[in-house]
Amino acid sequence: MFHVKHSALFALAGLVLIGLLTGCGRASKPQGWSAPVDAGGGIVIVHDQRGSLTALQVTDAGSSALWTFPGSTDDRNYQGFYATPIVDRSGSSPRLLVASYSGHVVSVDLATGVATPGWPKEVSVGGHIVATPVLVGSTLYVANVHGDVKPVDITNGTVGQTVAKASDRIWGAPVANGGVLYVASLDGSVRAVGTDGTERWRTDAGGAVAGDLVLDGDTIYLGTLERKLIALDRATGEVRWSFSGDNWFWAAPLVTSDTVYAPTTLGAVHALDKATGQEKWQAKPGSGEMHAQPTLVGGALVVADRDGWVYGLNPSDGTEQWRQQQTGQRFYANPLAQQSSVLYLSQSGMLVRVRPQDQGAISVVYQRG
Amino acid sequence: MPIGAIFNTLLVTPLVNLLIALSAVSFGSFGIAILLLTFIVRGVTFPLTLRSLHAMRAMQQLQPRLDEVKKKYSDPRRRSEETMKLYKEYGVNPLGCLGPQLLQMPIFFALYAVIRIALGNTPENVLELSSRLYPVGFIQHAVPVSATFLWMDLGETGNLFLVVVVFAAMWLQQRISSGRSQAAPGTQQAQMNQMMQWMMPAMFAWFVLAVPAGVGLYWAASTTIGIVLQWIFVGPGDFTWGSLIPERFRPQGRPRPALAVAGAGRTPTNRPGAQRATEAGEDDADRGSQREDGGGSGRPGTGAAGAPPRPGRRRRNQRR
Structure with a gap:
């Protein structure tokens, strides 16, 4: 009798377990955190978690949707967008070059939101794409999670041979200058590679590099998951300085004429001397993870975190000027700075406008339906 | 404190750090870390497992007497009294089998969360990891962990190899357990045993198909260890490989x-x-x-x- 009950109990427990765990499985789906893009003429491109892009005509009063890609009759699933779309105006009509988490690159007509004629429906680079590609001339260099950087000819969508290969995922956006690509990977390597595939130098960052690289003059700035912010000589790859923070540096640092501002995933913001890496000040306005790049708007250093908080800090000493919260939202995407305001796109697809000169007042510009 | 926060603080976060620390000492292999964790969990719960196995043996040996009581007394109350008397007489705790399983359940739940966090392929998963890691140098240095173990991606679902392994292991475990129960053919218990013989493995195989392969690896290893322990301490019963x-x-x-x-x-x-x-x-x-x-x-x-x-x-x- 007991054995029967025992077995039935386990069967029941198993069913509950399966239901709970397979239900929870949805939580690990990619969401994407591509930044809103200014496409000109008041048009802003935003992504949503369902793997689509929407063009918004943004005004002071709000916004109206112009088109959505893929359209309602298009059943393609792009799984989300981490890479920020690139506006290409080199052709007869402007277009968006979009790299999706599904590993596809698509050319979308900016005016209509449909695939550009003359291009393949989509081209595959053979692995998920997280890093924002870099456009050099008529070639888009796309990095995937297998550590490959592949060139895509934007005139016809042809995918070329791998020009750089890392041993782990590439999540941070590469940068390019003078025919050289600078690429970092979760394997901790940073390398300079010619567009023909020849390696110029390689450096070990001492920890995984997950965030975007920032190129400023002859220096490359990058953060590591080993809690370090590093400045590298662009020509040789030598470490100019290194700074240790309280946690991971994932967000791309903001580099100004004399200061590097870098938040950590524990919510601390560091201001460092650009030339020496000496810390000027440190602030910890909140405790939420910071992934969005800081921005300077209206005399304030604006930073946002996972808990929906947006902070305005004094750029010279880090003192808090204001703080505002959009409850229930997570701000991971890099912001889009405009003249007197900054647009943040939350993980749930809400686009908000923050006005630093109005104590950071937040207004909702768009909410996905 | 909400129960979710307690669960996270007491179980998920320590397990995340333990697994990443184990992967750091396992040449960066998260698969070996999961196997080591399985041994640790099985080691910690071993005294309970032993008691459970003894209780299982006693219950199985007592089964004919229980069947007799069932046949003899039609009044449910009297039957229950006699059954309890038998339990008391033989010093059997009918709930004695449940200890290790119940203890493993929260670990199992937590492990699912841990693997989702530590091996999540999406950047959000890894970002979530940042706030959970203890400020210990070698743990921080081990991140991000490699999801690859042998030919398997431990963060991906639908690993058919593990589905087969878990199905076979659970079938064998069920076969060893139910074969010993001495249920008379045609009785309700015999039918239930027969049903459970296939239903439980099928259910868990389906489950392993739906969760990340890392969870399946843990379950496969844990079930295999369970079979070995049962074989050593209780014996295979009437099971023979020839069967x-x-x-x-x-x-x-x-x-x-x-x-x-x-x-x-x-x-x-x-x-x-x-x-x-x-x-x-x-x-x-x-x-x-x-x-x-x-x-x-x-x-x-x-x-x-x-x-x-x-x-x-x-x-x-x-x-x-």
Whole structure:
């Protein structure tokens, strides 16, 4: 009798377990955190978690949707967008070059939101794409999670041979200058590679590099998951300085004429001397993870975190000027700075406008339906 | 503090750090870290497992007596009283089997969360990891961990190899357990055993198909260890490897392996004659106790339904 009950109990427990765990499985789906893009003429491109892009005509009063890609009759699933779309105006009509988490690159007509004629429906680079590609001339260099950087000819969508290969995922956006690509990977390597595939130098960052690289003059700035912010000589790859923070540096640092501002995933913001890496000040306005790049708007250093908080800090000493919260939202995407305001796109697809000169007042510009 | 936060603070976060620390000492292999964790969990719960196995053995040996009580008393209340009396007499705790399983359940739940966090392929998963890691150098340095183990991606779902392994392991475990239960053919319990023999493995195989392969690896390793422990401390019961061969393919002239033969649990043998002799001996030895219980008729068929257990010290004392 007991054995029967025992077995039935386990069967029941198993069913509950399966239901709970397979239900929870949805939580690990990619969401994407591509930044809103200014496409000109008041048009802003935003992504949503369902793997689509929407063009918004943004005004002071709000916004109206112009088109959505893929359209309602298009059943393609792009799984989300981490890479920020690139506006290409080199052709007869402007277009968006979009790299999706599904590993596809698509050319979308900016005016209509449909695939550009003359291009393949989509081209595959053979692995998920997280890093924002870099456009050099008529070639888009796309990095995937297998550590490959592949060139895509934007005139016809042809995918070329791998020009750089890392041993782990590439999540941070590469940068390019003078025919050289600078690429970092979760394997901790940073390398300079010619567009023909020849390696110029390689450096070990001492920890995984997950965030975007920032190129400023002859220096490359990058953060590591080993809690370090590093400045590298662009020509040789030598470490100019290194700074240790309280946690991971994932967000791309903001580099100004004399200061590097870098938040950590524990919510601390560091201001460092650009030339020496000496810390000027440190602030910890909140405790939420910071992934969005800081921005300077209206005399304030604006930073946002996972808990929906947006902070305005004094750029010279880090003192808090204001703080505002959009409850229930997570701000991971890099912001889009405009003249007197900054647009943040939350993980749930809400686009908000923050006005630093109005104590950071937040207004909702768009909410996905 | 909400229960989710307690669960995270006390179980998920320490497990995340433990697994990443284990992967750091396992040449960066998260798969080896999961296997090490399985051994650790099994090691920590070993005293409970042992008690559970002993309770299982006692329950199985007691089953014929319970069947007798069930047959004899139609009044549910009286039946329940007699059943409890039997439990008391033989010193059996009917809930004794549940300890390790219940203890493993929260770990299992937590492991699912841990693997989702630590091996999540999406950047959001890794970002979430940042706030969970303890500020210990070698743990921080081990991130991000590699999701690849052998040819498997431990963060991906739908690993068919692990589905097969878990199904086979659970089938074997169920077979060993149910074969020992000495259920008389045609009884409700025998039917239930037969159903569970296939249902449980199928259910868990489906489950392993739906969760990340890392969770499946843990379950496969844990079940395999469970089988080994059961084999060592309880024995395989009437199970023989030959019984896995369909009857028509078995060599002619050899006796058929005993499949759920009542009373085979204590004397694993394929020799029917020897089995009958042993059962008869046990039947004789136990008649006295049946008379003591007031319910033993000493009918010849009792032994065929399975010999009741030789109780431990408690029963010997009663005899005195």
